[in-house]
Amino acid sequence: MRKRLALLSVLLAAMAGLAVPAVTAAAPASGFYVQxxxxxxSNGAEFVMRGVNHAHTWYRGETSSFANIKALGANTVRVVLSSGHQWTKNDAADVSTVVSLCKQNRLICVLEVHDTTGYGEQAAAVSLDTAANYWLEVKNSIIGQEQYVIVNIGNEPWGNTGYAGWTDATKSAIQKLRAGGLxxxxxxxAPNWGQDWSFTMRDNAASVFAADSLKNTLFSVHMYGVFDTAAEITDYLGRFTAAGLPILVGEFGHNHSDGDPDEDTIFATTxxxxxxxxxxxxxxxxxxxxYLDMATGFNPAALTSWGQRIFNGANGIKQTAREATVFGGDNVDTQAPTTPGTPTASGVTANSVQLSWAASTDNTAVTGYDVVRINGTAEASAVSSSTNAATVTGLSPATAYTFAVYARDAAGNRSARSGTVAVTTAPAGAGACSAGYRVTGQWSGGYQAEVTLTNTGTSAIDGWQLGWTFTGGQTITNLWHGVPVQTGASVVVTNAAYNKVIAAGGSVTIGFTGSWTGSNPAPAAFALNGATCSAA
Structure with a gap:
């Protein structure tokens, strides 16, 4: 979690050597935009970053690195800069040089201030406000470069102390840069040394995005030891995509002192x-x-095992990167995937249906499918899937629905729509399930509880939503092992990616913390996918 502290010795040496629901935004005409x-x-071509970080501020003489990184297939480089508070400042002239090196080598340039690393815990670290001041100081080197440059305001801007301040500090920094003309x-x-184990960025991303007057902000999580399982990776990234908020993995490695990240899942999921x-x-x-070096001694002919993995491995840079169209568009993929097969329905319940279809093909690779609900000539998004099967939940009992599927590829090309399938959900009724509710701890105004959902049926449940109603004015403040939505007293929890299937006779337990006023009674009843569960 503290990669930067582990780097302290080499950085000191370098210093001595240097003599010291979906959100839509209007597109800024001048450069990159989020939608x-x-x-x-700026021309509307979707861009997916595939690249590496380069520690320019500590190795300013290694300018050939830009060409070497490009030659290995990258379309982006994230460049470490200093505001002059922890390391020697990269002045406006040097920033201009970096931008020129990126452009010369047909790389999109992500520029970041490193001096914010671990603020609140690392004594020498500076605030995001200080980083924003640096960007305004050097802004003449980047204004006019909006098609080539993305501004990463500050690296890992909070440690594990005081990280609750991240939200307001991030909003203020964004607003200062917009007011300054960027x-x-x-x-x-993210805070927590970039890894957001507290979910501070995840849970406040929507309000931060809304605070940007241009609605042109990306969120970056760093995945090291905190992300050592596939479930943690897919759940974290999936929550952003489900909310229509832009997320990328701004740093990750194949190993780390705080744990062993699951890099294969990071590659596959992204x-x-x-x-x-x-x-x-x-x-x-x-x-x-x-061991985090990709090239030994900055030599592209001496790739390490990590370098071989990220550049040449499955879902790696060489296989998946596409050059930005601003550099000529030679690698632009305009070929759409073939049309998926007409979906077939199975496992129909009162509130869900399982769909599957014949897979599409593509000139590069099909990256996913979008299931849509058809109502006359109108379409509404239902669910996305990385495979040729999906479970649609949240349906109403005894209701007719029509579904179809689109395929998409890494360049954002979308296939023609598949044929349609008509489905009528089952009527509401007693479900083959039981639910038990237990308060595990309580204090003044707050408590912790868990709900255990058991599949008492003879077949597996593939995709679930568990609902109940509070009667004591309780409010959920944090929940794990599911995705909650609370509307007034009504609560609906949807499965996480890793506990979507409940085998016959199996169970899942979700836990949460909440607040209460007056009394804290247990919910009287639970419903699984709209069907009533018996009490456990």
């Missing part, structure tokens, strides 16, 4: 969901994390 949770170039796409890093990734880091690591 419906995706990043687009119209670039802005990137904001590819399937059309999300960007930027690996850490090209070369120059020290202090015990030299």
């Amino acid at each position: 419906n949770g995706r990043l687009y170039e 119209t670039h796409t802005l990137m904001v890093d 590819q399937a969901q059309r999300l960007g990734y930027l690996g850490w880091s090209w070369s120059g690591n020290g202090g015990g994390v030299e």
